[in-house]
Amino acid sequence: MKMTCHRRFALLVTLSLLGGAAHAQSEKRILxxxxxxxxxxxxxxxxxxxxxxxxxxxxxxxYIWPRDVIINDEQQFYIDPEEHGVSPFSIDDGILSIEANPTPRALRGVVSGQPYISGVLTTEKSYSQKYGRFEVSARLPRGGQGLWSAFWLLPSFEQWPEGVAVLPEIDVMESLGHQPNTYHTTLHTNQTGELTSFPFDHTLKADLTRDFHLYSVVWTPETVTWYLDGKRMASHPTPDDYTRPVHFLLNLAVGGSWPGSPDASTEFPASFDIDYVRAWTDNGSCNS
Structure with missing residues (x-):
């Protein structure tokens, strides 16, 4: 999600009925x-x-890199409650909110000149898993232009590997604030020696900012397959460089080379709301 510039191409995927009762039953069993x-x-x-x-x-x-390293021409600075005395995170009745706001005056000198503050959460140091089912139940941000929320997976290292510009990456969900009916899923791979991306853009009838939806991915040695509320949305063969356990990342970016800058219509505070994050391992009982 966060190491590449705006995608150069995309495959439009619209929600449609699965063909055939047998196929539908097979897909239902997967989740x-x-x-x-x-x-x-x-x-x-x-x-x-x-x-x-x-x-x-x-x-x-x-992220794994220093806090003051800003990527993708983004305009937010990811703050920490202890370090900065302000928290972009709150919990209300089991719902986590990651909130983006204009940078308050008291922090202007310590956020690398960024006009907005927001939050990122990763399990980089605490949890990772190779293969399985990964999912988030989330309500995407309302607020409009310039908002960029995501749930994504990166391979885990103690430090950034030398000579590697971009890590292999699975984007389970990305959303741009001015597209409330669309979300994006992508594979990024270096298996050919240079970055190659395989994006799938999903345009729906539903406004994804109004309710919670379940965004899932199933990663196996053979395929990476994405689901929305249990319905199959897209699939792609697993790249050869997907060999390490991955950790989870949740964030709400502001601005950048893909969504563009906020404008007069953008509403702050903007909130990315998460009910839960889960991971599963295949127990083998449904493989026959």
Whole structure:
């Protein structure tokens, strides 16, 4: 999601009826919870933040690179409650909200000149998994132009691997604030020696900013397949460089080379609301 510039091409995928009862039953079984063992669950009853000193906690509030490194020409700075005295995160009745706002005057000197503040959460230091089913129940941000929310997966390393510009990446869900009926799924791979992206854009009748929806991906050695509310949306063969366990990332960006800058119509505060994040492993009971 966050290491590439605006995609140069896209395959438009619209929601349609699955053909054939047998096919429909087969697809339904793929996300049947009885076929999976729950391996990770974050219900956001509380928010456990990673502590760099004690190396305890679950969610880290920055990427693997330094906090002041700004990518994709984005206009937000990802802040930390302890470090900056302001929190972009709140929990209300089990719903996590990541909130973006114009930078307050008190922080203008410590956010690399960025005009907005927001939040990112990653399990880079605490949890990763190879293969399985990964999903988030989320309500996408309302507010319009310049908002960019995402749930995505990256391979885990102790430090950024030398000589690698972009890591392999699975984007489970990306959303642009001015497109409330559309979300995006993408594979990024370096298997040919240079970055290649395989994007799928899903335009629906529903306004995804009004209700919670379940965004899922199933990653196997053979395929990567995306689902919305249990319905198959797209699939692609697994690239050869998808060999490491992945960690989870949630963020709300503002501006950048893809969504463009906020304008007079953009509403702040903007909120990306998450009910839960889960991961599952295939228990083998539905493979026959």
């Amino acid at each position: 049947d919870d009885r076929c999976w063992d729950l391996s990770f669950e974050e219900p956001f009853d509380t928010l456990s933040l990673w502590n760099e000193s004690t190396r305890e906690g679950l969610w880290r509030t920055r």
